[in-house]
Amino acid sequence: MPGRVLVIDDEASIRLACEKVLRAAGYEVEVAADGAEGLERLRPGVFDVALVDLKMPGVDGMEVLRRAREVDPDLVTIVITGYPSYESVVEAVKAGAYDYIPKPFSPDELRTVVGRGYEKHDLERQARLLREERARNLATIAEERGRLLTVINSMADGVMVTDREGRLVLYNPASARWLAPDPLGRPLGEVCGWGELEGLVREVTTTGGLRSLSTDLASDKGAPTFMVTVAPVLAEAEAAQAAAGPGPGGPRPAEAAAGPGGTGPEARRAGREVLGAVLVLRDVTELRRQERERANFMAMVCHEIRVPLSAIAGYLELMLQGVVGQEAWPGLLERCRARAEGLVALIQDMLDLSRMETLVRQVERVAVREVVEESVAMLGPQAERAGVTVRVEAPDAETVVSADRFELGRVVTNLLSNAIKFNRPRGSATVSWRREGDYLVIRVEDTGIGIEPRHLPRLGEEFYRVREEATAGIPGSGLGLSIVRNIARSYHGDLRITSEPGVGTAVEVRLACCPGL
Amino acid sequence: MSANVRRGVVLVIDDDRDLLEVDRLALEAAGYEVHTATTGREGLALARSLRPDVIVLDIMMETLTEGFDVASALMDDPATRRIPVVMVSAYAQAVRVPDKFRVGQKKPGVGAGPLDGRLALATAYYEKPVSPGRLVQIVDRILTR
Numbered sequence: 328m329p330g331r332v333l334v335i336d337d338e339a340s341i342r343l344a345c346e347k348v349l350r351a352a353g354y355e356v357e358v359a360a361d362g363a364e365g366l367e368r369l370r371p372g373v374f375d376v377a378l379v380d381l382k383m384p385g386v387d388g389m390e391v392l393r394r395a396r397e398v399d400p401d402l403v404t405i406v407i408t409g410y411p412s413y414e415s416v417v418e419a420v421k422a423g424a425y426d427y428i429p430k431p432f433s434p435d436e437l438r439t440v441v442g443r444g445y446e447k448h449d450l451e452r453q454a455r456l457l458r459e460e461r462a463r464n465l466a467t468i469a470e471e472r473g474r475l476l477t478v479i480n481s482m483a484d485g486v487m488v489t490d491r492e493g494r495l496v497l498y499n500p501a502s503a504r505w506l507a508p509d510p511l512g513r514p515l516g517e518v519c520g521w522g523e524l525e526g527l528v529r530e531v532t533t534t535g536g537l538r539s540l541s542t543d544l545a546s547d548k549g550a551p552t553f554m555v556t557v558a559p560v561l562a563e564a565e566a567a568q569a570a571a572g573p574g575p576g577g578p579r580p581a582e583a584a585a586g587p588g589g590t591g592p593e594a595r596r597a598g599r600e601v602l603g604a605v606l607v608l609r610d611v612t613e614l615r616r617q618e619r620e621r622a623n624f625m626a627m628v629c630h631e632i633r634v635p636l637s638a639i640a641g642y643l644e645l646m647l648q649g650v651v652g653q654e655a656w657p658g659l660l661e662r663c664r665a666r667a668e669g670l671v672a673l674i675q676d677m678l679d680l681s682r683m684e685t686l687v688r689q690v691e692r693v694a695v696r697e698v699v700e701e702s703v704a705m706l707g708p709q710a711e712r713a714g715v716t717v718r719v720e721a722p723d724a725e726t727v728v729s730a731d732r733f734e735l736g737r738v739v740t741n742l743l744s745n746a747i748k749f750n751r752p753r754g755s756a757t758v759s760w761r762r763e764g765d766y767l768v769i770r771v772e773d774t775g776i777g778i779e780p781r782h783l784p785r786l787g788e789e790f791y792r793v794r795e796e797a798t799a800g801i802p803g804s805g806l807g808l809s810i811v812r813n814i815a816r817s818y819h820g821d822l823r824i825t826s827e828p829g830v831g832t833a834v835e836v837r838l839a840c841c842p843g844l
Numbered sequence: 845m846s847a848n849v850r851r852g853v854v855l856v857i858d859d860d861r862d863l864l865e866v867d868r869l870a871l872e873a874a875g876y877e878v879h880t881a882t883t884g885r886e887g888l889a890l891a892r893s894l895r896p897d898v899i900v901l902d903i904m905m906e907t908l909t910e911g912f913d914v915a916s917a918l919m920d921d922p923a924t925r926r927i928p929v930v931m932v933s934a935y936a937q938a939v940r941v942p943d944k945f946r947v948g949q950k951k952p953g954v955g956a957g958p959l960d961g962r963l964a965l966a967t968a969y970y971e972k973p974v975s976p977g978r979l980v981q982i983v984d985r986i987l988t989r
Contacts, residue, residue, distance in 0.1 A: 630904060633973065634860050634863065635862070636973065637863060637866075637973035637974075638860065638862035638863050638865075638866060640973055640975065641862075641863065641866030641867075641870075641973070641975065641976050642862070642865075642866060644975055644976050644977065645866060645869050645870060645873075645976055648977065650869060650870055650873045650976065651869055651873070662862055662865070666862060
């Protein structure tokens with residue numbers, strides 16, 4: 328930011344000269360023809376330097392200096408004087424002037440004097456900012472205690488603090504659900520509805536161990552699950568050193584209180600005094616639910632791997648032990664190959680699922696047509712074997728979306744693959760897409776076996792497969808639609824299935840991936 | 845062993861066609877007459893009409909525990925209650941076995957471990973994979989008992 332200079336002089340030639348020289352030197356310049364106008368132009372913080380003629384009609388230079396100091400204390404003032412007498416300069420400095428420049432002056436002199444003034448202004452401004460910052464820091468420290476309490480009170484986790492004797496000294500609203508009214512200063516066991524906590528606190532405060540303890544609150548089914556972590560509150564290391572010195576009756580260092588459970592080695596080394604315990608109570612209901620979901624998923628995965636492996640192992644044993652004659656082997660080996668392929672596809676699907684959970688999406692401009700054509704080409708052989716004709720119909724053919732190409736391709740491939748697998752010979756599968764506002768809608772329609780209404784709500788569930796006479800020979804992991812559903816949801820979209828048994832199925836996936844126009 | 849020696853009738857209920865086929869080939873080679881069903885409903889109907897000597901029953905079919913429902917229906921029906929049932933499951937997680945299939949067990953029933961092989965009086969429970977040879981052994985033992 329260039330320096331800003333205000334020139335107040337009643338002589339037009341001086342004003343003009345100053346303006347020209349200073350502008351050329353890179354300053355922004357404003358001029359005023361007398362003291363009154365100069366004071367009018369002065370506003371706090373606008374100018375760095377003011378050049379003030381001492382001798383002006385009306386409001387004279389001295390008066391301008393005095394008033395300018397009130398308006399803008401940071402302003403650096405330089406007086407212009409035609410008669411640089413000692414007295415007038417001293418008076419001007421008393422009135423707040425920083426420097427003076429005698430008339431007549433050369434452009435060089437003017438630049439030097441103003442440059443010096445500008446530097447001084449800059450330094451003073453920085454000094455003032457530092458002073459203000461320091462003042463703010465002091466205020467911050469003064470407020471810290473209050474802030475800390477505000478933070479603790481705002482926490483979603485319950486926080487309780489006890490002293491060494493297990494009396495409650497601090498708690499936040501989130502922990503109030505466990506506490507009797509007015510619990511401060513009373514033993515935790517007396518005021519806390521969660522019985523095990525008292526014992527945990529006693530253990531932590533007497534052993535002084537740095538480790539924390541966790542416990543799940545065994546609660547009713549459906550009730551939230553809480554986990555509590557209890558940690559000792561330890562004195563600062565310096566304070567502990569002072570406390571560890573001689574002095575009977577002084578605070579007890581942790582090392583002196585080593586119980587049978589053992590003091591944490593870190594605490595012993597540090598010799599820090601245990602002041603009490605801090606308890607953090609966290610609602611882990613959602614976490615536990617996710618853990619259960621994951622465990623169930625793993626169990627399903629194991630089942631889905633074990634079944635085809637059992638079949639393969641069974642066929643192999645029948646052959647190796649000569650239970651079936653060699654004339655039957657080709658058929659059995661073909662089944663083994665099919666099941667092995669199914670396993671490979673299952674692993675691929677699981678990798679896709681895990682990729683979606685862990686990888687950062689790579690969004691780019693994608694032409695839907697390209698993605699669809701790739702999928703159609705890839706599934707061509709499968710469609711041919713099944714005797715299914717694949718058609719592509721697209722009202723909004725040239726739609727370009729912002730999406731991850733891999734994910735979009737997976738949606739089309741999985742849907743089209745289903746439309747081919749669950750079709751009938753000489754049937755057809757039709758892929759189309761259109762825009763609906765910000766949504767891309769991909770529709771895959773088939774002339775296949777259809778889906779009984781009772782299965783519809785569960786489609787998209789991981790490993791859910793329609794198990795009926797008509798679907799029995801059709802391979803699949805039971806993950807294809809759930810991958811599509813997961814992708815759709817991650818694009819704030821959904822999966823809609825309409826079907827008529829014996830007639831066909833139409834699946835529509837909506838993805839919010841069209842940038843708004 | 846000749847396949848035309850009729851040693852007994854076995855009904856295998858499993859929703860996986862290859863596992864059914866493996867069991868069928870193994871049991872037929874061992875001289876049994878084998879019938880198969882791919883759903884619980886179909887299996888129940890066959891059990892009632894055929895009165896097989898042994899039923900081999902998969903647990904997890906359309907639902908996680910469909911096999912238990914089938915076993916329960918078999919036990920509730922006087923026509924089928926005496927048919928020994930061999931339960932097999934490939935589900936890895938501990939499946940809670942309904943109380944009615946437990947005999948003399950103090951611990952909560954789970955699909956594996958101490959319950960394996962002796963789930964109820966005339967019922968056995970195995971975790972897959974049960975090899976074809978092993979299945980023939982199990983069925984042999986039940987029928988010669």
